[in-house]
Amino acid sequence: MIELENVAYSYGGGELLSDISVKLAPGSFHFLTGPSGAGKTTLLKLCYGALLPTAGHVRLFDRDVRSLQRDDIAKVRRRVGVVHQDVQFLDHLPVSDNVALPLTVSGRQAETANGDLTELLAWVGLTNRSDAMPPELSGGERQRAALARAVIMSPDVVLADEPTGNVDWDMSQRLLTLLVELNKMGKTVLIATHDLSLIRAAKAQVQARVLRISNRRVQLAGADL
C-alpha cells in the first residue's frame, strides 16, 4: 500500500532521514514515535507524496512517487486521509463544507447532500457544530473535524501527525478511539506521536506496531513501550 525502501531525505545540506525502509500493509496500525525534530512529520509527508525522497524509493499504491505527475499525486492524496497537529481549514467556510472539501475537489460534492456527511459529523460528535466557522472551534473540535475531513473519501490509509498534541487526555482518548474504529473498518492507520501514554492506551485496544526514529533511522520499538 505505502512502502518506503532505503529512503533518505536531506534538507538544508543535512540528512534528516537515512536508509528508511517501512511497509504499511493494508489494515495495519502503526505508531511512529521519536523526539521532537527527529523527522516524524517529514516521514509522514514522504508517505503521501508531499515530499520526494532524496534517495531510495517511495511507492504509493504500487506506483513509485517519482513517476507520478503532480495531478497523479493529488489523486493519490484522495486515498490517503491526513490529519495534522496544526489543522488548517478554509476559515471562510463552515465546518460542514470544510469536512466535505475532499468530495468538492474531486467533483463528488453531490454526495454531501446525502446522509454521509451527517453521519460522519455525528460519528465525530460535531453534529451541532456543522454550521460553525473554523475559528469558533475548540482544539478538540478542530481535530475531530480534521479527522472527519480525512476520512470522508473513505481513504485506504489515514495518517495522523500528533493528532492529540493540542487536546486534553479525555479528548485524546476520544480521538484514539475514532482512529482505532477506523482501523477496525479495515483502514491502514499511521499515527506520529511522542506521547507514549497514547501508544500504551492504543496497544490495549488494537495490535499496533511502534516505529521509533532514532539517529535518522527507523527501528521497531521494543516491549518497553
Place this chain on the structure above:
Amino acid sequence: MKFDLKTLRALVAGDRYADRVVPPTGFTAQLTLFVSGAMAFLAVFALALSLASGRLADRWGDELARTATIRIVAPEDQRAIQTNAALQVLSTTPGIADARALTDEEQQALLAPWFGQDLPLDTLPVPRLIEIEATDQGFDVTGLRLRLAAEVPGAVLDDHGRWRAPLVSAAQRLRLLGWTVALLIVGAVAAMVTLAANAALAANAQVIAVLRLVGATDSYIANAFVRRFTLRALVGSAVGVVVGVLAVWLMPSGGDTPGFLTGLGFQGVGWLVPLLLPPVCGGVALFATAYAASRALRTLT
C-alpha cells in the same frame, strides 16, 4: 494548467462549489475591475483614433489622387495659346473627367493669403493654372507628361504626388500608432492581471495548502482563480467599452468638414470594433491568470 475542452467548458460553466473554495478578495477584485474598465475606455479612444486616421488617409489619398494641376509658364503672348493647346490635349486624354483653366479671380484668391487682395495679376508673370479632375480609373501621368512636353512646351504637370505621399504616410502612421496603443493597452491588462493574480495566489497560500492536502489538482486550484479574474476583466472592460463608446458618440461632429479632431470616432461597422475589447480582455486575463497560477503552483508547496 491544460487548456483542453474539458477545462474550458468548466471555466465557462463554472462550479459554484469550486468558486467558493477561494475566499473573496475585495482589493484585487476592485483593482482588476477598475483597471480593466479604464484600459478598455482608453482602448476605445485608441481604436477611434486609428480608424479615423485610416479614413483620413484613404480620403486624402483618394482626393489628391483624383486631381492634378498644370501650370502654363510662358510669355504673355503665348500663355493663352498654350493654355488652349493644353486643354485640347487634356480633352483627348483618357481618364480625365474634367479640365478647366482657373480664372484670374480664382488665381488671385489663391495668392491672396500671401500677396493680399489687390495683386495686379496682369502686371506679373503669374503662370496660368489648369485644374484637372480624373475619373475613378485615373490617367497615365507619364504619357500625359510626354504629350504635353511635345505639344505644350510651357506646361508643367503636377500630379500632387509630392503632397499626397507624406500626408497619406502620416495618416497611415497615425493609424498604426492607434493600433499599437491598443495592443499596448491589452499588454498592460495582461501585466496587471498577472500581478493581481500573483498577489491573490500569494495571499491564499494557506487555502492552496489545504486544497492540496485534500487532493485538489493544480488545474482545479488554478481554475478557481482563472475564472474569477476572467470574469472581472470581462465585466470591467465591458463597462469601460460602454462608457468609452458613449464618450466618442457624444464628441462634437464636424459635419461634412474634413477636420481631423472633429472626425475622431467610429463610422458604420466601425462601431462594432470596440465590442471586440471585452472578449479580448477576458481572453488575455484568462491566459495571464493561468500563466501566473501555473508558475505560482509550481513553487508553492
